[in-house]
Amino acid sequence: MDFTLKIWRQENASSKGSFKTYPLKDVSPEMSFLEMLDYLNNQLISKGEEPVTFEHDCREGICGTCGLYINGRPHGPARNTTTCELHMREFKDGATIVVEPWRASAFPVIKDLAVDRSSFERIMQAGGFVNVNVGTAPDANAIPIGKLIADKVFDAATCIGCGACVAACKNSSAMLFAAAKIAQYAMIPQGQVEAKERVDKMVKQMDAEGFGFCSNTYGCEFDCPKGISVDFIALMNREFFSSKVCKHKE
Amino acid sequence: MLKLDSKIPEGPIAEKWSRYKTGLRLVNPANKKKIDIIVVGTGLAGAGAASALGELGYNVKAFCFQDSPRRAHSVAAQGGTNAAKNYKNDNDSIYRLFHDMIKGGDYRAREANVYRAAEVSNDVIDHFTAMGVPFARDYGGSLDTRSFGGVQVSRTFYAKGQTGQQCLLGTYSSLSRQIGKGTVKMFPRRDMLDVVIVDGKARGIITRHLITGELERHSAHAVVLATGGYGTVFYLSTLGLGSNASAAWSAYKKGAAFANPSFIQIHPTSIPVLNDYQCKLTLMSESLRNDGRVWVPKAKGDKRHPNEIPEEERDYYLERRYPAFGNLVPRDVASRAAKERCDAGYGAGETGLSVYLDFKDAIAKQGKKAIQDKYGNLFEMYEKITGILPYNEPMRIYPAGHYTMGGLWVDYNLMTTIPGLYAIGESNFSDHGANRLGASSLMQCSGDGYFILPNTISDYLADDIRTGKIPTDLPAFEEAEKSVKERIQRIKAVKGKQTASSFHKRLGKILWDHCGMRRDEKGLKEGMVLLDKLEEEFWSDICIPGSEKDFNQELEKALKVADFFEVGRLMCEDALQREESCGAHFREEHQTETGEAKRDDANFAYVAAWEYQGPKAKPKLHKEDLKFEFVELKERSYK
Numbered sequence: 001m002d003f004t005l006k007i008w009r010q011e012n013a014s015s016k017g018s019f020k021t022y023p024l025k026d027v028s029p030e031m032s033f034l035e036m037l038d039y040l041n042n043q044l045i046s047k048g049e050e051p052v053t054f055e056h057d058c059r060e061g062i063c064g065t066c067g068l069y070i071n072g073r074p075h076g077p078a079r080n081t082t083t084c085e086l087h088m089r090e091f092k093d094g095a096t097i098v099v100e101p102w103r104a105s106a107f108p109v110i111k112d113l114a115v116d117r118s119s120f121e122r123i124m125q126a127g128g129f130v131n132v133n134v135g136t137a138p139d140a141n142a143i144p145i146g147k148l149i150a151d152k153v154f155d156a157a158t159c160i161g162c163g164a165c166v167a168a169c170k171n172s173s174a175m176l177f178a179a180a181k182i183a184q185y186a187m188i189p190q191g192q193v194e195a196k197e198r199v200d201k202m203v204k205q206m207d208a209e210g211f212g213f214c215s216n217t218y219g220c221e222f223d224c225p226k227g228i229s230v231d232f233i234a235l236m237n238r239e240f241f242s243s244k245v246c247k248h249k250e
Numbered sequence: 251m252l253k254l255d256s257k258i259p260e261g262p263i264a265e266k267w268s269r270y271k272t273g274l275r276l277v278n279p280a281n282k283k284k285i286d287i288i289v290v291g292t293g294l295a296g297a298g299a300a301s302a303l304g305e306l307g308y309n310v311k312a313f314c315f316q317d318s319p320r321r322a323h324s325v326a327a328q329g330g331t332n333a334a335k336n337y338k339n340d341n342d343s344i345y346r347l348f349h350d351m352i353k354g355g356d357y358r359a360r361e362a363n364v365y366r367a368a369e370v371s372n373d374v375i376d377h378f379t380a381m382g383v384p385f386a387r388d389y390g391g392s393l394d395t396r397s398f399g400g401v402q403v404s405r406t407f408y409a410k411g412q413t414g415q416q417c418l419l420g421t422y423s424s425l426s427r428q429i430g431k432g433t434v435k436m437f438p439r440r441d442m443l444d445v446v447i448v449d450g451k452a453r454g455i456i457t458r459h460l461i462t463g464e465l466e467r468h469s470a471h472a473v474v475l476a477t478g479g480y481g482t483v484f485y486l487s488t489l490g491l492g493s494n495a496s497a498a499w500s501a502y503k504k505g506a507a508f509a510n511p512s513f514i515q516i517h518p519t520s521i522p523v524l525n526d527y528q529c530k531l532t533l534m535s536e537s538l539r540n541d542g543r544v545w546v547p548k549a550k551g552d553k554r555h556p557n558e559i560p561e562e563e564r565d566y567y568l569e570r571r572y573p574a575f576g577n578l579v580p581r582d583v584a585s586r587a588a589k590e591r592c593d594a595g596y597g598a599g600e601t602g603l604s605v606y607l608d609f610k611d612a613i614a615k616q617g618k619k620a621i622q623d624k625y626g627n628l629f630e631m632y633e634k635i636t637g638i639l640p641y642n643e644p645m646r647i648y649p650a651g652h653y654t655m656g657g658l659w660v661d662y663n664l665m666t667t668i669p670g671l672y673a674i675g676e677s678n679f680s681d682h683g684a685n686r687l688g689a690s691s692l693m694q695c696s697g698d699g700y701f702i703l704p705n706t707i708s709d710y711l712a713d714d715i716r717t718g719k720i721p722t723d724l725p726a727f728e729e730a731e732k733s734v735k736e737r738i739q740r741i742k743a744v745k746g747k748q749t750a751s752s753f754h755k756r757l758g759k760i761l762w763d764h765c766g767m768r769r770d771e772k773g774l775k776e777g778m779v780l781l782d783k784l785e786e787e788f789w790s791d792i793c794i795p796g797s798e799k800d801f802n803q804e805l806e807k808a809l810k811v812a813d814f815f816e817v818g819r820l821m822c823e824d825a826l827q828r829e830e831s832c833g834a835h836f837r838e839e840h841q842t843e844t845g846e847a848k849r850d851d852a853n854f855a856y857v858a859a860w861e862y863q864g865p866k867a868k869p870k871l872h873k874e875d876l877k878f879e880f881v882e883l884k885e886r887s888y889k
Contacts, residue, residue: 137380144391
């Protein structure tokens with residue numbers, strides 16, 4: 001297969017980037033999207049050019065490191081698929097493929113296709129946990145949780161923190177990311193004690209990082225590689241309002 | 251002169267840890283604030299240790315090469331994590347878990363360490379649950395378990411096929427909590443390139459900031475390595491591409507003994523290589539062999555579509571060779587048998603490096619629905635990667651490097667042979683012997699990080715309450731930084747033509763062929779010669795574009811590959827000296843008449859710990875004899 005790649009190149013955070021066009025021949029349909037980029041980089045290196053910087057690690061869709069904006073969609077055209085799981089057979093021979101980094105002011109570009117997602121870290125540090133120290137846990141079966149709830153909790157917990165939800169959103173909102181974590185803890189007894197403080201602190205941090213608000217287009221759910229439901233955003237909003245009604249003290 | 255002192259406490263096996271713990275010295279809360287601890291790696295072991303130490307009040311500095319601790323490779327573990335809870339009332343116990351691990355490890359692990367890992371497994375499950383890790387549950391709300399890896403009890407706790415992800419995210423949340431509180435300072439996007447030894451003690455590390463390229467000095471009173479295994483040495487493996495040996499290797503070169511480097515688990519059911527640019531193999535759960543039948547064509551080089559090959563022209567080689575166990579033979583046997591068929595020219599697919607795993611008969615017998623219920627999500631995953639739906643034609647599978655049982659030698663305190671330098675999780679050698687039992691890696695990593703290290707390290711740190719901050723302008727830091735800088739300059743100065751990945755690929759192939767599933771003296775010696783030659787070529791033709799003072803992924807790769815040459819050589823050296831077959835280590839010269847592994851307890855019931863003797867010099871072998879007081883040594887038989 002042959003492709004024309006239009007790839008965003010940017011030297012560093014402060015420089016101005018631009019698209020560069022690379023024709024690429026003899027791509028195997030068996031290649032994953034990232035293997036195709038490896039293949040391109042090999043050619044660039046042998047020509048003495050600098051390879052395209054992009055981030056990746058597990059290459060099996062679970063670590064959340066990779067994330068490219070491909071033809072206007074986070075992680076490309078296939079649903080419930082991360083960039084590393086996307087294969088070239090999804091594209092038509094001869095197609096032009098546009099590759100960009102995540103675009104959001106809270107995810108500044110570091111170089112080429114790599115972005116800084118440390119804003120997600122700070123949201124987690126603000127309250128994305130249960131306050132329990134090592135050694136204080138009761139027996140694991142002392143806290144029964146029904147299977148149906150447990151399965152729903154799992155659906156929320158399956159977020160890989162890739163940032164596709166932000167990239168998909170016209171407001172660059174991180175609500176699906178934050179909601180998945182807030183909902184995971186809001187639905188189980190272990191998370192109840194500090195549920196009100198948690199939602200308050202995480203939402204506050206989300207705002208401070210410059211993420212936008214939700215305007216219910218559901219683009220995040222559509223492009224989430226793990227298919228996380230926007231229902232959790234509704235749950236987060238409910239938690240948030242109830243935290244305000246309860247007027248808890250910080 | 252290196253001396254191995256395992257510090258295994260006296261007493262009955264069930265009381266060793268609790269008695270020993272009581273005798274360990276403490277650091278009082280006011281003094282903990284004066285103590286700095288470096289933790290390198292933020293997988294289950296590292297993030298667990300960092301958060302537990304932070305909770306205790308130490309100043310912790312945690313490092314990872316990823317942009318976030320949540321991406322450490324523990325995230326990819328699938329099956330589950332064992333605990334001896336006996337929730338199923340199937341007469342499980344700590345002793346049984348201990349016994350299964352010792353036996354599964356083919357009697358090459360330390361009894362006391364393994365028993366302790368089994369003992370704290372229950373605390374690990376309690377802690378995960380309290381942190382909100384969503385393990386599978388039954389309708390009554392209790393935690394569900396399944397049996398795994400051929401044991402007779404049901405003790406594996408799981409969260410669908412994503413147990414590693416859920417355990418890691420739980421641990422990551424506890425780490426995030428400590429970062430928010432300020433007890434842990436997080437340094438992401440750092441590669442650790444050297445450990446700094448001051449007056450014989452580990453007192454710091456040299457890191458490279460992966461975005462700016464800056465070399466940094468970090469000091470502490472103790473250094474904990476939780477840097478994972480070295481399975482990526484094979485290039486193609488089930489591991490994340492960033493996983494590497496360099497941090498542990500720098501410790502080895504500074505005097506820490508490296509134990510049993512040749513013990514590497516090869517998993518039989520991974521999706522095979524599909525194209526020449528592939529650099530990663532994805533695992534398919536082993537459970538598929540319960541219903542799938544493994545075969546290759548009877549004719550060499552038969553390139554027909556599998557559905558066009560009639561029944562009588564198929565060789566169900568596992569059923570043929572192992573009529574008693576058939577497709578359910580243990581991992582090592584299944585892996586070796588697949589390799590044998592492919593090497594002989596019977597392999598399937600374009601590359602000839604795969605075998606078929608066929609569900610045709612199972613579907614005919616049980617119906618498509620039943621197979622879908624059992625394996626639906628795995629079939630989908632397979633389709634995503636290969637484009638083929640295994641309901642219609644057989645899957646193709648091939649063995650892949652998966653887990654390293656070997657690692658830095660540690661004593662009962664999890665301290666390496668360098669005082670103040672600890673190794674936990676997969677980076678140490680201690681709990682899995684020559685073969686790891688399924689669902690015991692998450693368990694061991696979390697046990698080490700949360701429950702063992704925080705206790706043992708205080709005994710060492712009790713001597714440091716008056717030491718004060720370790721300055722980073724000491725000569726030892728200067729020297730370490732200088733040697734790292736010189737190494738980077740040397741590798742950059744080559745200005746050759748070949749990429750780091752292309753060398754890595756060739757290096758991996760040499761090891762796979764000569765120090766993989768089957769080894770013999772001739773092959774190992776040849777492998778070492780080939781490694782030397784390739785290493786020479788590397789140092790004269792490696793190409794690294796861009797600057798070292800920038801985000802430079804090619805430089806990162808090249809530095810890792812440079813270490814893998816040395817790792818590979820030590821693997822061969824270790825495999826060569828071990829004149830027996832045990833667990834994942836199979837020497838052609840040592841097999842029974844029917845081709846089974848032949849262990850030699852009289853001569854090889856020891857841990858092989860290697861001491862670095864300088865570049866190109868033959869490393870020195872030290873032996874720690876393994877004493878089995880509580881388990882009887884038996885032959886592992888599948889008949």
